[in-house]
């Protein structure tokens with residue numbers, strides 16, 4: 346008898362019926378949608394650009410060692426990251442994707458008698474993991490510009506709050522609370538609570554372009570702050586699963602002790618370090634993505650979609666026709682329908698390269714004009 350899962354474990358799982366992970370070039374289906382090689386992807390907030398040759402060479406060299414466990418191999422990536430971020434190696438934590446870091450933090454700090462404050466609507470892993478560990482969720486609605494409402498998040502904290510999560514810029518909306526505006530939240534952070542600032546899209550922001558350090562500025566503020574970033578977006582390594590967290594030395598030490606991170610693979614570690622060495626190449630790509638973001642945003646606005654302001658590599662349109670994403674999918678364009686992001690009626694579009702964006706806009710025009 347197979348029975349069913351105990352209450353609390355059964356919910357929140359995405360429907361992966363028919364999903365096959367094999368070769369990404371192999372067509373696969375998900376929720377009845379076919380992701381053939383001919384489908385243009387605007388649904389995953391991925392980079393539209395393939396890896397540079399130098400990165401492929403580094404990956405090929407690393408693959409040569411795949412018969413070995415990656416014990417101790419993170420050290421060199423940690424050194425490279427700490428040099429770039431101007432912090433000490435002890436402050437850096439590597440994880441197999443930022444999502445693994447977020448989940449470990451929520452599992453480590455959440456629990457039935459604890460409260461977790463997080464933005465709503467935001468990255469689904471927050472709510473999903475909070476529910477899975479049976480912590481008390483305190484979702485705080487976004488501001489109308491799609492950014493986290495820092496004041497209301499501060500108001501939502503109680504003495505049972507163990508974790509506050511800010512997503513900046515926020516996924517799926519793209520809105521960003523200026524980093525300097527986080528201060529009042531830090532000032533009222535309950536004793537023993539951690540502030541986790543998820544900056545997965547940091548390198549697409551104006552603050553980054555202006556030479557800012559984002560929430561790293563708060564690491565030494567005397568309160569427990571953890572900044573989470575990823576190699577998946579700006580560095581285009583989504584398929585290799587490497588993310589990282591940075592905290593003050595003592596906080597990082599405690600989190601390391603509690604969270605049992607690790608599990609990143611040899612190829613990912615080597616690729617991430619090589620990618621760091623190519624930051625200028627990726628910065629130039631990010632500039633191109635940002636230029637396209639402006640163009641796509643204007644085009645969507647002129648088509649009447651009323652897109653939200655964005656500081657990320659995607660654009661959210663709150664008032665799209667609910668059926669538009671599936672009509673686009675049928676035409677070979679994967680965008681993210683708001684219903685799957687808990688924002689029914691909306692549509693999230695990842696910025697592609699100029700040619701892809703032109704094709705998507707033409708498809709949207711054709712569908713909307715045909716009624």
Ligand SMILES: Cc1ncc(COP(=O)(O)O)c(C=O)c1O
Nearest residue numbers: 442443444468516545575577588
């Ligand atoms: C806000 C946010 N945080 C974290 C992640 C996860 O990133 P990773 O690929 O490093 O797991 C994503 C991915 O889309 C995201 O949007």
